[in-house]
Amino acid sequence: MDEMLKKLKYLFAPKSVAIVGGSPVPNKIGNVLMKNLIDGKFMGKIYAVNPKYTEVLGVPCFPRVTELPKAVDCVIIATPAETVPGILEDCGQKGVKGAIVLSGGFEEVGRNDLAQMMKDISKKYKLPVIGPNCLGIFNPYTRLDSIFLPMYKLQRPGPGGIAFITQSGAVGSTVVDLAAHYGMGVSKFISYGNGTVLTECDLLEFLENDKETSIVILYLEGVKDGRRLLEWMKKVNRKKPIVALKAGKFGKAMAAARSHTGNIAGNYMAYKAAFRQAKVTEADDLVELFDFVKIFDQPMPSGNRVGVITNGGGMGVLTADAINDQGMEIADFSNESKEAIKKILPSYGSVGNPLDLVADSGVESYKKAIDVMMNDQNIDSLAIVVLTQTLPIDERIIGVLSEANDLRKKPILTISVGGDYTEAYRRAFESKGVPSFNSPLSAIKALKRLTDYAAWRNKNSD
């Protein structure tokens, strides 16, 4: 496995790639793949493999992998399942470094024989194989892209620190699209499908030391070796936070009424137990997944005391409620902070947490208040409510928040509730790396996860 994992880096950053089944015929998968690489500006050489053509979309085409002018780093296969073992054999003989098999028609339809052949060939040549039955890899850094969905239908995110490991292609592609939409940076997207050769554990092992990855999202339906998964989650999560989403939680077992351990403890309970043991942050749905992921980009807080700034009293109260609800603490300002805050507030304002800057306050008050809280030892993280509907708030707030965020001193988040106008602000905050939420509870829930993770990591750091 070691040698295979070493070769895996070529799959993410190949100098050359060949598309088996590359085709000039519009809307064929082999055509979409070629187009995505060409139009997506893949940073390497592209070949097509297809006996019908000598050239596809201006790219040289060869009848077989063995007839390529040289061994490529990565071969992407999207031909019918029956043809896959033969092509992999060709890859092995040619000395190809790795393969991505997008084709379906293996274990998922009972063709374990084909899957076994795939395993055998991979083992023989120590050939890393992603798939089958998947979307494969997207790497924004090298623009390697085996997602066979056109770019106009599915946006690709830019480079960043989030790696995404997913079994499902459908959920995977949705997340890619949303990540691009929210302006989140991705290090690697890996849809591994049946995981016949390389599983989520191998991918975690690879990502543990991947320089571009700082956060790992894990979307699981079912795994083969739970114990190995637990070990790798434990190992990787110590270095890079993992946020997991498990699908298929409710089996028949949950409906059973008898009070025996076997019935109370369905298979999901084992996953949940494993997440807790590895201190992996579990999200309950896709919305939570994004909420959690965006806050894990923040610096680690040193405690659970939250400072709240708001320009609307009610929203401050809702935020304070959320803090209580999530078992976090509303920070007590230091005396120096209290003095400093008095100078910021208008005569009728009062010092307290949540700190209500009142609706007439402008961007300057935010800047000062954030500055005070950043320097207060009694505050571990900042929840900043920005009601963009008020008159004094203008786009300068984006710069103020972005500057505070760039200090990387304490985690900050913003809460802005509203319609299209507010939504534009939220997008602007997020484009600067400031996590923004449209509800106090979802914001504080995410902050709580980050705080719990930070507490655990502090306790267990060597």
Add this chain to the structure above:
Amino acid sequence: MIEDFRLLEKNGFRLLPYKLVTDEGSAAAAAKVMEYPVALKVVSEDISHKSDIGGVKIRIRDEAALRLAFREIMENVKGHKVDGILVQKMARKGIELIIGGKKDAQFGHMVVLGLGGVYVEIFRDVTARICPVTDDDVKEMVEELKSHPLLVGARGEKPIDMKALRKMVLGVCTFIMKEDIKELDLNPVIFDEKGGDVVDVRFTR
């Protein structure tokens, strides 16, 4: 059933005092040794729901009541193959917990802790960990339970013996892994400040 009890005892679990008897006289003698109140339970491979057919009598306070209960049970279970009657000391008042184990197809052995007895189904207040577990894991499991406040002494009650609870959860992990048990239920286990007693056991290999 008795084999299950013995195997557990051999593995360091504390069970309520019990004795398997086949006649009324021995039942009375056993009850005298373990002190009243006691319970009588029919032991039979045939009968899965002992109490449904009147095979269980609890809170028996003296010998006269015991002899009467013994006869009643024998009458109720007529026609079934009976291995004997279990005389078991009544548990002290305390909190009923369930401590269970299971072998999951993907994760292997796991241990489950929750509020036991009749509440298992209603509240489903249970949490689990993959075996083996550490002392810290068990501590977290206890804290994760919604009934955690009950365990640490709500409304002036004394907190239960946490050390004993942790030992039992760790013990279940060790036991199910060593004996490769498919499924185990210690339910209920009655806990109070003086420790925990296993009242009923069920497992499949």
